[in-house]
Amino acid sequence: MAIIAIANQKGGVGKTTTAVTIADGLARLGKSVMLVDLDPQGNVADSLGVDPGGDLNRAISNNMTLQDVAINVHDGLDIVRSDKTTVVLKSKLAGMDFREYVLVNAMDDDNHDYVIFDCAPSIDVLHTAALVAADYLIVPTRLDQFSVKGVVEVLRTLSSIRRFSNSGCEVGGIIPTFYDRQTVETQEQLENLVSTFGELVYPVVPVDTNCRKAHRAGKTLFEFAPKCRALVGYPELPCGYMAVINRILKL
């Protein structure tokens, strides 16, 4: 089993789209996947066209496992939903001892091939707990100055968490999202990322309006536009989430 945390403290970089698309893609390749929404905005359920729910709060408040509360979306893909009750959960956890291990404990005897945490764009107890529980951290980032700075911040956070806990979480990769090949800024930021992080930089995900349209339709990219640019890349340059998923399979 591989546990992956998708995190970046900067908002709007495509964390939920990345988490949902990777989870859906892995499930379509025959893997069993559990996608856990740690963000009180509950966008994972919206993206999959499922009613929102407080599964995460229910599991942790009642000492249940995540697997107990997960709902099946389609073959191979289970999700643990989040909603405003996650805010209540976070304040409850704030006063608890060993709160950083809450997700480790909630995954006792889990038998999925992949567990993916979609983290909220903030540093909170669940974000820390996800990095303690995860084997790999994957950081989606837009190719602009503030977002790339967010990558450095999340890597610093991981480094601190590794110091105070026995987390074995490694940096799995950095996914450049919203890649727009028309702008020089995009190219410069990509050059910058690659010169700093080398092979940790995954193939780019091109900017694609199909992502927004798929969210509105409550469908995943694989269902809504299986040949769209964000999934398969450009005709002369195959990249996008398919190439990202291929890298994840090699983790």
Next chain:
Amino acid sequence: MKRKDNGLIDLTAIDPVVEATLSQGRRRIAERSLPKDERKKTIREREKAAKRNRVMLDIDPAIMRDLSKLAEHYEISQSQLTSLALVLFLNAIEKGELDILPYLKPINNPRYSYVVNWNK
């Protein structure tokens, strides 16, 4: 992911897809910074190079339809499917597995001596 002898990730290695993305981006930027005339010339040359691979052939509409259906079925381009078909065909002729003579019918034409009769 490549690792050094000490177990640390080798950050000098680059994913080949990312490398291709970077080099395409560099080429685009370099082209954009050229003077207008040179930029037009580069675009013309690129279009010319692309055209070198194109051929115009007269093909029966029924064959085109079948080809199109098959390409759609395998989710590949018609050009690639046609290339594959031609490679298989040429290989078969080279190995002596296929003889096209039975398909040829003599005609009275100043340019060609035969016409192909491909009725199934």
